[in-house]
Amino acid sequence: MEMTLNLEVRKQRRVSARPDEGSGSSAGQELLTQLRLDIVNNLFAPEAKLKFADLTKRYGLGIGTLREALSHLVSEGFVTLDSGRGFRVAPVSEADLIEITEHYVDFEKRALADAIRHGDDEWEAGIVASYHRLNIIHELPWEERMLRHSEWVERHREFHEALVAACEARWLLRLRSLMYYQSERYRFLSKMSRNKNGSRKAIEHRAIVEATLARDTDKATRLLERHIRETAETVLANFEKRSKAS
Amino acid sequence: MEMTLNLEVRKQRRVSARPDEGSGSSAGQELLTQLRLDIVNNLFAPEAKLKFADLTKRYGLGIGTLREALSHLVSEGFVTLDSGRGFRVAPVSEADLIEITEHYVDFEKRALADAIRHGDDEWEAGIVASYHRLNIIHELPWEERMLRHSEWVERHREFHEALVAACEARWLLRLRSLMYYQSERYRFLSKMSRNKNGSRKAIEHRAIVEATLARDTDKATRLLERHIRETAETVLANFEKRSKAS
DNA sequence: CAGGCGCTGACTTTCGAAAAAACATGCACT
DNA sequence: AGTGCATGTTTTTTCGAAAGTCAGCGCCTG
Numbered sequence: 001m002e003m004t005l006n007l008e009v010r011k012q013r014r015v016s017a018r019p020d021e022g023s024g025s026s027a028g029q030e031l032l033t034q035l036r037l038d039i040v041n042n043l044f045a046p047e048a049k050l051k052f053a054d055l056t057k058r059y060g061l062g063i064g065t066l067r068e069a070l071s072h073l074v075s076e077g078f079v080t081l082d083s084g085r086g087f088r089v090a091p092v093s094e095a096d097l098i099e100i101t102e103h104y105v106d107f108e109k110r111a112l113a114d115a116i117r118h119g120d121d122e123w124e125a126g127i128v129a130s131y132h133r134l135n136i137i138h139e140l141p142w143e144e145r146m147l148r149h150s151e152w153v154e155r156h157r158e159f160h161e162a163l164v165a166a167c168e169a170r171w172l173l174r175l176r177s178l179m180y181y182q183s184e185r186y187r188f189l190s191k192m193s194r195n196k197n198g199s200r201k202a203i204e205h206r207a208i209v210e211a212t213l214a215r216d217t218d219k220a221t222r223l224l225e226r227h228i229r230e231t232a233e234t235v236l237a238n239f240e241k242r243s244k245a246s
Numbered sequence: 247m248e249m250t251l252n253l254e255v256r257k258q259r260r261v262s263a264r265p266d267e268g269s270g271s272s273a274g275q276e277l278l279t280q281l282r283l284d285i286v287n288n289l290f291a292p293e294a295k296l297k298f299a300d301l302t303k304r305y306g307l308g309i310g311t312l313r314e315a316l317s318h319l320v321s322e323g324f325v326t327l328d329s330g331r332g333f334r335v336a337p338v339s340e341a342d343l344i345e346i347t348e349h350y351v352d353f354e355k356r357a358l359a360d361a362i363r364h365g366d367d368e369w370e371a372g373i374v375a376s377y378h379r380l381n382i383i384h385e386l387p388w389e390e391r392m393l394r395h396s397e398w399v400e401r402h403r404e405f406h407e408a409l410v411a412a413c414e415a416r417w418l419l420r421l422r423s424l425m426y427y428q429s430e431r432y433r434f435l436s437k438m439s440r441n442k443n444g445s446r447k448a449i450e451h452r453a454i455v456e457a458t459l460a461r462d463t464d465k466a467t468r469l470l471e472r473h474i475r476e477t478a479e480t481v482l483a484n485f486e487k488r489s490k491a492s
Numbered sequence: 493c494a495g496g497c498g499c500t501g502a503c504t505t506t507c508g509a510a511a512a513a514a515c516a517t518g519c520a521c522t
Numbered sequence: 523a524g525t526g527c528a529t530g531t532t533t534t535t536t537c538g539a540a541a542g543t544c545a546g547c548g549c550c551t552g
Binding site: 025026028029064067068069071072073074075076077083084095096099100103169170171172174175 | 271272274275310313314315317318320321322323329330341342345346349415416417418420421
């Protein structure tokens with residue numbers, strides 16, 4: 001039972017001018033991104049009800065705008081809507097995680113192969129740059145790394161996006177992106193146990209970058225697949241622990 | 247310059263009570279379905295601007311509701327939104343058609359295989375029933391078949407949905423459904439040349455049903471794949487003709 | 493005591509007015 | 523003629539009030 005001491009997080013509208021804020025300009029677009037992020041980061045529990053009264057306070061936006069974003073997220077599968085009784089955060093399940101991982105691995109491998117086929121210098125530069133940005137956080141002492149976790153998440157996503165950026169199959173990219181966010185939602189669950197894996201991940205990333213820049217499709221996709229599957233298995237293990245506890 | 251004699255198409259709100267209207271109950275859900283249908287059936291040209299002034303008149307619903315549905319369709323890929331300058335119908339292209347077909351074939355085959363693995367009696371009954379419903383229209387004289395074309399489209403979709411209904415992989419179904427609607431959008435372009443193919447399609451459908459009910463996964467998926475690829479190629483041919491004309 | 497009826501409060505859904513932004517048009521000035 | 527500014531028009535975006543819906547509770551009745 002939670003009191004009404006909901007401090008309003010961002011009341012001032014985009015006041016004067018910021019050239020571009022985040023990805024899209026309009027408030028609705030920002031909201032969409034933010035809301036997706038907040039769900040992915042489990043700020044709302046799965047199956048939690050998303051009441052407009054709360055949301056308007058939390059995001060400082062009107063009901064209509066909220067509704068629009070929620071509707072978008074419904075078709076991305078982050079939110080469910082049963083008519084007449086509002087929106088809820090989509091549920092999670094072991095079976096879902098397994099299936100999502102399977103699709104994600106498949107899409108990501110194909111997209112990477114296509115990117116390697118078509119990538120140009122700019123693409124390579126993008127990979128190196130985003131890898132570097134990611135690594136800066138990776139090499140931080142543990143405490144600070146935890147503090148800037150959300151930044152790590154963002155850079156990790158950008159890194160993987162950079163890898164496949166040169167893929168010319170637009171729908172493949174789209175589907176990949178969908179599944180990426182979905183698995184990110186589960187990945188959060190293993191935040192705690194990433195201690196010992198932290199440095200291994202860094203090594204894996206480097207290996208993937210090297211194979212990719214060498215245009216070794218086979219090796220790159222193989223490494224990428226293992227990279228993804230490993231994290232998924234960690235999450236799965238946590239999941240089982242969790243459901244045993246209940 | 248158009249006078250204000252715009253007869254309102256559906257002013258009376260769902261007056262008293264219809265147990266369920268269409269698929270979802272709330273006006274917004276209906277609108278979503280209708281709008282998707284209208285785009286798939288090329289009632290709006292690709293890249294056409296979707297102005298709220300027009301849409302509110304056409305569908306008799308408020309701006310907010312429209313916006314919500316449009317936002318949903320954006321993430322399904324039927325509509326694009328660039329911030330500040332509104333919604334447009336998503337463009338079409340040969341490359342898109344090819345890619346969509348590839349994904350669709352892949353998903354549909356896997357879903358069918360899974361359905362065959364898990365399907366029960368109810369599933370079989372559903373297939374037979376929807377096949378029958380589809381066939382009733384198929385056997386109509388040509389003129390009436392044309393008149394009831396939108397009904398044919400609906401039954402055709404229901405038939406293919408029935409085939410994969412027993413598939414237990416929820417995301418696979420979801421992705422399949424997405425791609426189904428996308429390819430339907432292109433399929434419309436070959437409406438004219440379906441004359442000679444009409445009866446062949448019927449035969450193909452029957453063969454698919456038989457192989458499926460016999461649980462012959464290999465045969466069923468092979469037939470299904472050819473079925474899909476054939477229509478796609480017809481569309482592609484029309485597409486080339488069309489772009490040569492311009 | 494079970495079942496029906498209607499009231500109540502919480503929440504959702506729908507709407508269109510009002511503010512903001514983009515676009516078009518014309519005018520002035522170089 | 524071309525460029526830049528000012529003005530008016532169209533279209534989008536945002537908002538919250540009003541209507542509608544649902545679930546739970548108490549009350550009445552058979």
